[in-house]
Amino acid sequence: MDENVYQHFRKEERAFIDQVGNWLEQARGEYRPILTPFLDPRQAYILQELVGTGGEIEVHLWGGYPHAERRRGILAPDYFDPQEDDYGIRLFQIRYPQKFATLQHSQVLGTLTNQGIDYDRFGDIISDGQNWQFFVEAEISDFLAVDLQRIGKVTVHLEPVALQDHLLPTDDWAQETELVASLRLDNVVATTYHISRSHTKQMIEAGLVRLNWAVCERPDALVADWDVISVRGYGRIRLEAILGQTRKDKIRLSLRVIRK
Numbered sequence: 626m627d628e629n630v631y632q633h634f635r636k637e638e639r640a641f642i643d644q645v646g647n648w649l650e651q652a653r654g655e656y657r658p659i660l661t662p663f664l665d666p667r668q669a670y671i672l673q674e675l676v677g678t679g680g681e682i683e684v685h686l687w688g689g690y691p692h693a694e695r696r697r698g699i700l701a702p703d704y705f706d707p708q709e710d711d712y713g714i715r716l717f718q719i720r721y722p723q724k725f726a727t728l729q730h731s732q733v734l735g736t737l738t739n740q741g742i743d744y745d746r747f748g749d750i751i752s753d754g755q756n757w758q759f760f761v762e763a764e765i766s767d768f769l770a771v772d773l774q775r776i777g778k779v780t781v782h783l784e785p786v787a788l789q790d791h792l793l794p795t796d797d798w799a800q801e802t803e804l805v806a807s808l809r810l811d812n813v814v815a816t817t818y819h820i821s822r823s824h825t826k827q828m829i830e831a832g833l834v835r836l837n838w839a840v841c842e843r844p845d846a847l848v849a850d851w852d853v854i855s856v857r858g859y860g861r862i863r864l865e866a867i868l869g870q871t872r873k874d875k876i877r878l879s880l881r882v883i884r885k
Contacts, residue, residue, distance in 0.1 A: 658701035662745035670851035715766040811844035
């Protein structure tokens with residue numbers, strides 16, 4: 626990858642940028658589709674920026690259902706028209722004794738990541754408030770169907786279902802526009818949820834805030850396009866665009882926000 630590319634992204638994103646470079650080289654050299662693991666919104670944004678448009682290689686993204694947050698990518702020559710099966714995604718319904726137990730997103734995610742399988746092999750975890758489903762790479766679906774029998778203390782059974790039979794998630798993303806003084810993590814969180822900077826800083830330093838699914842304990846970390854911020858007890862923020870500055874030097878952000 627050209628050294629000049631790195632300056633447009635975070636230092637910690639360099640390894641992913643190099644991976645994109647390898648995918649691109651493979652797609653061009655072998656002139657065939659290359660399938661990626663599941664990508665978070667920030668990674669999908671980086672992938673699209675690096676591949677660009679109008680070239681011999683194009684990017685296609687799909688997460689198993691419309692508006693999926695985590696999606697697999699296909700880097701392919703412009704002749705290729707991907708179909709659903711090309712993304713290698715399977716959907717499981719989690720069957721459990723609903724009269725006697727409840728499940729939470731954190732429990733499902735924790736159980737999946739404790740199976741010794743990398744997180745990028747899992748897609749969205751969705752719920753309608755009672756039923757739970759999750760998307761996963763087809764390559765590991767058989768293993769999970771046999772191996773995963775408990776979530777926390779709850780006995781579960783994984784039932785394969787067709788992608789079109791996905792639940793309608795209850796997560797209520799609201800489109801919002803915010804004016805912030807800076808792109809610091811503590812500033813964006815405090816402004817969006819109308820809480821003090823000091824309390825926000827304390828939450829971040831206590832590990833209660835995640836940036837792109839990783840705990841971030843730096844209040845001064847800068848957010849960027851398509852970052853996802855999870856704030857325990859408050860909800861989630863997805864930064865969809867930086868719209869520019871106002872005359873008073875405020876930064877206008879286009880966000881999707883979940884408020885608990």
